[in-house]
Amino acid sequence: MGTMPDDDERILLTPGPLTTSRTVREAMLRDWGSRDPAFAAMTARVRRRLVALAGGEDTHDAVLLQGSGTFGVEAMLGTFVPVDGKVLILVNGAYGRRMAQICRAIGRAHTVLEWDEDQPVDPAATSAALAADAGITHVAVVYSETTSGIVNPLPEVAGVVAAAGRRLLVDAMSAFGALPCEAQTLGYEALVASANKCLEGVPGLTFVVARRTALAAAAGRARPGWRRWTGRWTSTRPKAAWPVAPPATGATARSWWKACGRSASGRCCPPTSRGRSSSPSTRRPTRASTSRRSTIAWRSAAT
């Protein structure tokens, strides 16, 4: 693309959107037709790459959505929790509370376990809450509370959810790309994140990595605004890449692909945490992830 002047370069010290590389932004300089086979193929590559980053090749698929992270969370909750389901929401910050707000708005039964904003959620209390209410079908938790930087003990929460035979939904907004999000280890039903946090893409896209069986079971549940997941999404037909509307920020998607294509390791967890099992006894609550710090982890994972 040649050398561009840097007079508009600035560093964003926000938890997201974050600073993107010039390479990522320059990928938006081309228009893409949303029904173009080349665009469909690119979309398929992005989806495969996201599933690979989550280590879910054998079990999971990735669904792309235009919109904000909050929109992705709403789509995930509304699509995977059936109308006769009930969600236990673990809350220790603004994004946990927002999940409760969303469930109220879209009419999904839910109950909330809440902790102070400077405390991680507690797996033991979660386990007790599940034991006490057989009606709970799903557990929803924020992995990294963007507002406070608290990282919740996801592996331990995943363990108690699995032990209780319930399904796990994860808001990994400021975690995916920096913290371990292994589908096999964590066994989540679905995990939502967005392009403009630790993947360092431009804003405007959100995505859900979901168990294929859950996608199939949710057929018909996704609303127009959330897109018609399942079926066409999981199809291999080229036109199936973006269902319903011809939507897709082609340029944005391309830019996103550039961003997530930087992962040489192919998995979205830092090498330091990949080899080691995250033993509950040695894991402590961490106040870690401003996105810049996550980014550092991501970069070290990618080299």
Add this chain to the structure above:
Amino acid sequence: MGTMPDDDERILLTPGPLTTSRTVREAMLRDWGSRDPAFAAMTARVRRRLVALAGGEDTHDAVLLQGSGTFGVEAMLGTFVPVDGKVLILVNGAYGRRMAQICRAIGRAHTVLEWDEDQPVDPAATSAALAADAGITHVAVVYSETTSGIVNPLPEVAGVVAAAGRRLLVDAMSAFGALPCEAQTLGYEALVASANKCLEGVPGLTFVVARRTALAAAAGRARPGWRRWTGRWTSTRPKAAWPVAPPATGATARSWWKACGRSASGRCCPPTSRGRSSSPSTRRPTRASTSRRSTIAWRSAAT
């Protein structure tokens, strides 16, 4: 920005997304902080410009949303039609049918009047339907059916809706920026369109131009995914520019601003139709608007 190589230039002959200018795309080369006062100010300018394009300065406001056009339509229907309201949907193509599908999904009572895909909707039949059902509170119509190119007689439909004392909701997706969308003449409660049709912006943003009184009345009705309209949106506080999540595709919004800033005339209708009233007797159903033709109209309006 200097000269860029043109090897990736291509013309999209689709009804949208359409080809964008290099100037518009290059506006995406800068990162914006979503809480930056400069970004809030730009957002405010975009909103004002959209209201001006619709000629609604005295009565209407503009709300920006990340997402596809379908998402914007869902947000409009769900926000402005109360749960005890009822929508008459005029259908003569895929996007009319989609509004009915959305109403079913979000639980809004509705009734459908349908015509063949090569026929415009009929104001007289609309009037009769309104007379026959006092429970109908709103009428929803697609201005230009993108799939067929049929332009519906919006001024005449607006006339019968106003005469019957009901409220008008317009999907102007492939019309806004090319066909007259005057808020004062048409008196719509709300009109939805997107950045990537006749405004020639990049995809990813949709917007609703809505009567201020309707925004106030809808307080509390907007859902998290649709954003919390009203209140904060209509506030002049800088932070109010993008409520709820720090969302905004800064780069995309900037690009959009570049696109809609090209209108020298300040209104989104071609000069040929602005000076003349659109008399029902002389207006005929037109099969006009592929987006490229709309674009030509828009360009001639802008010079």
